[in-house]
Amino acid sequence: MPEFSDDIFFSPITELNAKLKAKEFSAVELARAFSDRLEKLGPRYNALALSFRERAVRKAKDVDGDLKRERYRGPLQGVPYAAKDLLSAAGSPTTWGAKPYAGQVFDYDAAVLKRLEKSGAILTGKLAMVELAGGGGYRYAAASLTGPGLNPWDRTRWSGGSSSGSGSAVAAGLVPFALGSETWGSILTPAAYCGITGLRPTYGLVSRHGAMALSWTMDKIGPMCRSAEDCGLVLRAIAGGDSNDPGSAGKSFYYAPQFARKLPDLKVGFAPADIEVWAEPSTRPAFRAALDVLRSLGARMVETKLPDFPYSQVAGTIISAEGSAIFEPLIRGGQVEQLADRKQIAGLKAGLDIAAKDYLKAMRIRSLIRKEMRKLFTQVDVLVSPSCFDPATKISDPVDSGYVPKPAPTDRGLSDLGAAGNLAGLPALSIPCGFAGSLPVALQLVGRPFSENNVLALGKAFQDRTDWHKRRPAV
């Protein structure tokens, strides 16, 4: 077996695929090398839920057969990856990160795994997550069957949630890419904390069949990778209509950054208050420099702010009502008490009390939010704001213990973009844009529904100009 260097473990997807085609190593050798690394280092970050070594090697043998016959299936062929443990994989435990589901086994693969299988990608394992994707609201990073997600940049810090293992595993070079999911912040937060690139696709673009449901109207599945380009390649493989997902938009996605709007034609909305008021002070120089890079690329920067809505309350009410309805049998049956986080237990129970009229009120306000966001996107093409206003929190601290500006800011800027973007189902790309001390910080680029090519093109242009996404933690 050839010696695999760190350069291989941190290679972009296209490079790995090119080396496979050039027969520098076989798909079996690559799958074994990544499996070794995932099994050895995954537990160091509490990132590994389950290794799929045997399944991976079996699939890799098929890929090697295809490559030998020059049957090429695209850039993911032979490239290993791992999936958040809320996606079912036939015959293996799918725990949803929660003790009550530790023995749960499905007899089918989630739609996204099937799509990646077709593209020739090789599933090497399932990755750790916050229990039940944190639907009840959790207080500590330890809210997981596998313990707190540890950040490869500093193991005393959290890797973010709920796609904790996906964030850590990509950052530490344990997989070239991973799948995560987001209801409200679960791709963007770990991507930002771990210094990787994460894409939350438009609601309905990627099938959720075979994924744990937390909120039927807000759940999305997306790629977590090393670069915007890699996100585009993975999204192309996993996007597409699916009659098994009632939320499916029935649309496909073709990654074509060359046909995206040219940067000088792009109006990028930003709010100075996001950086000068909301962001934790140590992160501000990195964010200011990142906006300068966007300006230097020729994008037209336009000051803007979100329309005035109670975004957090709307999102919180909807997720709580839908999540508690989904997990009602768990709550009523008492198994909810087996969850690791006491706040999460209480939150799930409390959600059962939400009255229909209040849920409907939240959904009605959401209709107005969508309408107003559409209006905002007639003035700008992309919104840019910090993905998170703080670097990764300490493992021992409550997850909501981040920086709180005092006195309370009067200018809300785009500070509610996370809630607003998820409520309106908008695509968002988180790209690393610097460091605060030893910890990565990131920008989110948010676009109109189904404008993934625009946000990916802007992200790629930023990454062509900077090298933050190429930085590696000492693993």
Next chain:
Amino acid sequence: MVREKLTRRQLGAIVAAAAAPVLSRAQTQPSAEELLAAEREDLRGAIETLGKFDLPMATEPSFRFEP
């Protein structure tokens, strides 16, 4: 290895000292009922905020959600 015979009183003091931090942590942690009450209060606050929002009567909820 040094074996030292402890009196019952000394043993009690050691056990009590070892348990003290655990007990004090348990005392500072809210009970399950208190946590549930706090969560309900948070939700009540959120719903109160939604209640204050002036909503046109014709606004329909996003049942079949499309972005």
